[in-house]
Amino acid sequence: MNNNIWSGNNVRLRAILPTDWDKFHNNDFDSESARLCDVIHFPRSEEGTKHWAGNQASKGPDGDNFSLAIETLDGELVGSIVAHSCDSRHGTFKYGVGIFREHWRNGFASEAVRILLRYYFEELRYQKVTAHVYAFNEGSIALQERLGFVQEGRLRNMIYTKGQHFDEFVYGLTKSEYEMLNN
Numbered sequence: 001m002n003n004n005i006w007s008g009n010n011v012r013l014r015a016i017l018p019t020d021w022d023k024f025h026n027n028d029f030d031s032e033s034a035r036l037c038d039v040i041h042f043p044r045s046e047e048g049t050k051h052w053a054g055n056q057a058s059k060g061p062d063g064d065n066f067s068l069a070i071e072t073l074d075g076e077l078v079g080s081i082v083a084h085s086c087d088s089r090h091g092t093f094k095y096g097v098g099i100f101r102e103h104w105r106n107g108f109a110s111e112a113v114r115i116l117l118r119y120y121f122e123e124l125r126y127q128k129v130t131a132h133v134y135a136f137n138e139g140s141i142a143l144q145e146r147l148g149f150v151q152e153g154r155l156r157n158m159i160y161t162k163g164q165h166f167d168e169f170v171y172g173l174t175k176s177e178y179e180m181l182n183n
Contacts, residue, residue, distance in 0.1 A: 005119060008111040013068040013081060015060075020069055021046075021053035023077045027100050035161050036137045037098045064088060064124060070099070070112045078103040081112045083120065091127035091175075093120060097143075109143055117147075117178055127175045134159050135167040144171040148181045 006013045025046060027033065034040045044052070056067055064086035070079045079099035086093040095116055097109045120126040131149060133140045144151075149171035158168035 005123070006115060007073070008115050010106075011070050011072055011078065011108050011111050011115075013070060013112060013115055016053060016056040016067060016069045016080065018050070018054045018057045020057075020077055021050045023100065024053060024080075025049040027098075030101050033098070033101050036134065036140065037096065039161065064093065064120075064126075070097075070108060072108075078106075078108050079112070081116055083116060086126075088124075088126075091125060092130065093126055093128075094130050094132065096131070104139070110146060113143070113147055114182075117173070118182075121175045121178050129173050131171045133169045133171060135169060141169065147173065148177055149173045150177075 004012070025044070028041075028044060028049065031040050060066070065082075065084045067080055067082045069077055070081055071077050077100075079097065081095065081097045083093050083095050095113065097112055099106075099109050117129060120129065130152070131140075131144055132155075133144060135154075150173070151169055152172045153170040155168040155170065157165040159166045
């Protein structure tokens with residue numbers, strides 16, 4: 001049995017390391033994946049990505065906001081997860097997860113999110129998490145629903161990509177819903 005809260009059966013969450021730059025840099029060339037998670041940015045140089053990874057490695061958490069690497073238990077970097085918009089007064093936070101394309105459909109995102117939720121709900125006293133998902137991101141919609149998130153809203157025409165506007169869905173999960181699903 002693994003006694004590390006940051007580990008699951010297949011992946012662990014860890015700090016982003018300066019040496020992770022090349023995997024993130026290669027992922028930057030996957031425009032469709034970038035579109036699903038965020039937006040397509042201008043190309044970044046290798047030095048720029050090295051600087052980004054070094055900055056992530058030295059920065060640490062900002063309050064309860066942070067970015068972590070997702071790696072398999074044998075040490076292969078497969079993506080990243082971020083907790084942001086953390087509001088300890090109200091007990092709410094948002095999260096985002098990105099898995100490198102060659103590791104899609106292996107359950108890594110689901111397990112990484114469960115590890116994150118366990119920490120925020122069981123260690124930090126948060127009571128609700130939300131995720132914003134682009135309407136065209138069918139994989140992320142399925143992920144939220146598999147994890148027990150409820151679609152709480154639709155923000156119309158929020159995302160512009162591929163020459164048109166798309167809606168953004170808001171999914172939420174409360175601590176009591178999390179506990180019902182995980183007991």
